[in-house]
Amino acid sequence: MEFLDEELQQYADEHTSPESALLHKINRHTHLSVLKPRMLSGHMQGRILAMFSQMLQPRQILEIGTYTGYSALCLAEGLQAGGTLHTIDINEELEARVRGYFAEAGLSASIKYYIGNALDIIPGINAAFDLVFIDADKINYARYYDLVIDRVRPGGYIIADNVLWSGKVLARYRKKLDEDTKAVMDFNKKVHDDARVENLLLPVRDGLLIARKK
Numbered sequence: 001m002e003f004l005d006e007e008l009q010q011y012a013d014e015h016t017s018p019e020s021a022l023l024h025k026i027n028r029h030t031h032l033s034v035l036k037p038r039m040l041s042g043h044m045q046g047r048i049l050a051m052f053s054q055m056l057q058p059r060q061i062l063e064i065g066t067y068t069g070y071s072a073l074c075l076a077e078g079l080q081a082g083g084t085l086h087t088i089d090i091n092e093e094l095e096a097r098v099r100g101y102f103a104e105a106g107l108s109a110s111i112k113y114y115i116g117n118a119l120d121i122i123p124g125i126n127a128a129f130d131l132v133f134i135d136a137d138k139i140n141y142a143r144y145y146d147l148v149i150d151r152v153r154p155g156g157y158i159i160a161d162n163v164l165w166s167g168k169v170l171a172r173y174r175k176k177l178d179e180d181t182k183a184v185m186d187f188n189k190k191v192h193d194d195a196r197v198e199n200l201l202l203p204v205r206d207g208l209l210i211a212r213k214k
Contacts, residue, residue: 019043019047026101049075061131061133063085067135068097069098075131076111086125087111088114088136133159139183152213158191164207166206169185169188
């Protein structure tokens with residue numbers, strides 16, 4: 001679902017700082033050769049993630065859902081010297097490609113890339129997070145949130161992608177309430193009702209829910 005008029009979206013893109021040559025390559029290669037390229041954060045959302053990271057200057061970042069590495073590289077743009085970005089994905093078939101991108105960016109030493117189930121991996125990561133980006137299976141969004149909220153520093157942020165779920169959070173845009181849609185709606189309500197955070201839902205691309213821990 002497109003939330004902005006196509007020409008307005010193009011105007012916004014044209015007046016947003018461009019993606020780097022490497023990010024452009026990842027964007028292009030993902031659309032040419034990887035299944036479900038819509039999962040890629042892309043230019044506008046990537047610049048939003050980079051800007052949040054640059055404002056926060058995080059020391060520890062957690063990303064749940066690496067895909068082809070585009071969003072990880074955007075998030076790493078604000079990483080403090082000596083900091084670490086932890087990124088988790090369940091798809092081992094993309095591992096060599098993604099590690100190659102991280103190496104090309106000169107960030108192999110700063111990014112810890114985990115392959116496996118994030119629900120099992122997160123408890124074993126010994127870090128308090130300044131910034132968390134959730135962009136994985138929607139069914140487990142609430143579980144991921146519960147796993148990380150107590151490990152986010154006061155003033156830290158959790159950002160979740162796809163929280164408008166192609167508009168299906170509204171009844172008029174869906175034929176039935178499927179499990180993924182219900183999970184997204186329940187997650188949005190859970191965060192909105194959580195007194196530990198201040199939250200903002202941005203209707204950018206497929207929706208970004210931004211929660212700042214008090």
